Amino acid sequence: MSNLNENKISFNWYPGHMEKTKRKIKEIEGLIDIVLELADARIPITSRLNRDFLTNKDSILILTKYDLCDKEKTDKLVEELKKTYKDVICTYIGDKTIKSKIKNIAENILKEKIEKRENKGLIKRKIRAIVVGIPNVGKSTLINTLCGKTVAKAENRPGVTRSLEWLKISPDFEFIDSPGILGKKFSSKEEAFRLASLSSVNEAILNYQDLAIFIYEELRDKYPNRFLEFYKIDNFTDFLTDIEKIAKRKGCLLKGGVVDIDKAYLLLYQDFKNNKFGKITLD
Numbered sequence: 001m002s003n004l005n006e007n008k009i010s011f012n013w014y015p016g017h018m019e020k021t022k023r024k025i026k027e028i029e030g031l032i033d034i035v036l037e038l039a040d041a042r043i044p045i046t047s048r049l050n051r052d053f054l055t056n057k058d059s060i061l062i063l064t065k066y067d068l069c070d071k072e073k074t075d076k077l078v079e080e081l082k083k084t085y086k087d088v089i090c091t092y093i094g095d096k097t098i099k100s101k102i103k104n105i106a107e108n109i110l111k112e113k114i115e116k117r118e119n120k121g122l123i124k125r126k127i128r129a130i131v132v133g134i135p136n137v138g139k140s141t142l143i144n145t146l147c148g149k150t151v152a153k154a155e156n157r158p159g160v161t162r163s164l165e166w167l168k169i170s171p172d173f174e175f176i177d178s179p180g181i182l183g184k185k186f187s188s189k190e191e192a193f194r195l196a197s198l199s200s201v202n203e204a205i206l207n208y209q210d211l212a213i214f215i216y217e218e219l220r221d222k223y224p225n226r227f228l229e230f231y232k233i234d235n236f237t238d239f240l241t242d243i244e245k246i247a248k249r250k251g252c253l254l255k256g257g258v259v260d261i262d263k264a265y266l267l268l269y270q271d272f273k274n275n276k277f278g279k280i281t282l283d
């Protein structure tokens with residue numbers, strides 16, 4: 001049974017710049033050869049864009065943060081996703097093969113188009129690739145890797161990239177970096193909380209109690225031993241009992257030794273966000 005209060009999870013985060021981004025992408029759609037859609041390897045299904053733009057373009061799905069995921073689970077989902085995309089690849093920071101992989105796949109997909117241009121006697125031009133995905137998934141980081149130097153600002157919070165940016169440093173590609181996009185509405189509370197727990201939703205709108213309940217339940221159901229071992233708890237009782245135990249163990253206390261429950265909620269979220277429970281896949 002879930003402790004989550006359905007009435008409290010009404011948050012939606014859809015700032016104006018997301019709508020603007022979609023509009024701007026539609027305006028330049030004709031210039032784009034290929035879409036690199038990024039999703040988080042820990043939530044490969046939930047973190048995909050439900051796109052109503054760039055629908056006629058060839059797309060490669062690139063799962064980032066593969067270093068943080070539960071590979072056995074994610075690899076199974078990759079096989080499923082291959083039915084929907086031209087190709088699906090996984091990557092991580094420091095992946096030395098990603099550059100050649102993307103180049104080969106893109107050239108292969110665009111072979112006919114490139115040959116047509118050559119046959120018309122047009123000069124060879126770089127492949128124009130747009131990188132899209134939810135906030136904080138690693139779009140700017142990937143572009144920096146592919147360009148071999150820092151050309152785009154990347155930080156661990158959503159909403160770092162604010163506008164479409166053409167980056168022309170790579171010898172083979174012109175990349176367009178784009179601000180993160182989410183759907184107008186989350187389709188379920190699980191979707192909303194999975195995205196929020198992995199830092200794709202602005203922290204300012206989060207209710208840490210709800211988030212802590214969600215994380216507690218996900219770990220209890222999917223990775224119970226890791227949770228128990230990390231907080232040195234013998235077994236699961238219920239959320240309130242267990243969060244109080246954590247609060248006491250971790251010194252989340254107010255004056256007079258009273259449990260600081262809000263601090264404990266925040267601690268659980270931060271431990272989760274900082275990958276303290278090992279490699280996980282929630283989808």
Ligand SMILES: Nc1nc2c(ncn2[C@@H]2O[C@H](COP(=O)(O)OP(=O)(O)OP(=O)(O)O)[C@@H](O)[C@H]2O)c(=O)[nH]1
Nearest residue numbers: 065092136138139140141154155156159160161180
């Ligand atoms: N562990 C790990 N961290 C990653 C990976 N890719 C990106 N990151 C981190 O994720 C955070 C967000 O990266 P960005 O490249 O800024 O993400 P973005 O999609 O451009 O984000 P917005 O512009 O805010 O939408 C940064 O702290 C990166 O270092 C990865 O493969 N593995």
Ligand SMILES: [Mg+2]
Nearest residue numbers: 139140160161
């Ligand atoms: Mg960015």
